[in-house]
Amino acid sequence: MNKPLAGAVLSLLLIGAGAAPAVASVPRDAAPQAPASSRDRAAQAVTVTYAGTVALSNCSGSVVRAPGSQPTDPALVLSNGHCLETGFPEPGQVVKDQRSTRSFSLLNANGSKVATLRASKVAYATMTDTDISIYQLTSTYAQIQSQYGISALTLNDAHPVQGTPIKVVSGYWKRTYSCDVDGFAYRLKEGAWTWKDSVRYTSSCNTIGGTSGSPVIDTASGKVVAVNNTGNENGERCTDNNPCEVDQNGVVTVREGINYAQETYIIVPCIGAGNKIDLTRPGCTLPKP
Secondary structure, X not given: OOEOOOOOOOOOEOEXXXXXXXXXXXXXXXXOOOOOOXXXXXXXXXXXXXXXXXXXXXXXXXXXXXXXXOOOOEEEEEEOHHHOOOOOOOOOOEEEEEEOOOEEEEEOOOOOEEEEEEEEEEEEEEOOEOOEEEEEEEEEHHHHHHHHOOOOEEEOOOOOOOOOEEEEEEOOOOEEEEEEEEEEEEEEEEOOEEEEEEEEEOOOOOOXXXXXXXXEEEOOOOOEEEEEEEEOOOOOXXXXXXXXXXXXXXXXXXXXXXXXXXXXXXXXXXXXXXXOEOOOOOOOOOXXX
């Protein structure tokens, strides 16, 4: 796990950076479908920009919508649980509907700041099973589109696929990383925290501190398939800044220099009418308070 940055002074902890679309269709913890050929994927690739990404005080993030979100719904910002202004949630802790006035710098396609968005609350956050924070904004999607010409990124509603070309887009650093989905960690353990079914990148996505919370975008669909969050910095085993993979049989694998993200398709079933995070909805598996 790489620390989020406070300004540019703090050292790395949780990492994350990226922006690109997502696609897939596999139940959680199940084997992903085979990817399309590289020629097909190249032909379908979309242009990935910084539009819709945001910079936080210490991390990256993005304005996101569920497939069923409406223009008049309050917009949502997705980042990591470890990026919360109140500090890391403890193992087993879930933050729900907590008041917040946090600000976010909204970027356009070129990475220039076009607006300051403000939260009304932390709609949901946890570092248990996954590492996400979802802020509800005081602005609607329609207001952001009308005033700044920026559309939200759409969360993909299916499991990502091994071999998929992706981009990690960091609003904090205004930097984009390109790689593929290398595979999935059944369990990813870092210090006191354990995450389920994490995305593992190929080595070219060498994300750094401050990229935590960046959207991971499938370049074929333009949808968000994961949120960037951590990486093994120096080969240690299951310690802070050095996550390890644990398989179904308890076998531990350490991959020095390899980075990871948390899947976001699991968020979609939990978003109800009015963009309300409703943990009682059918299919919602996010941890409950």
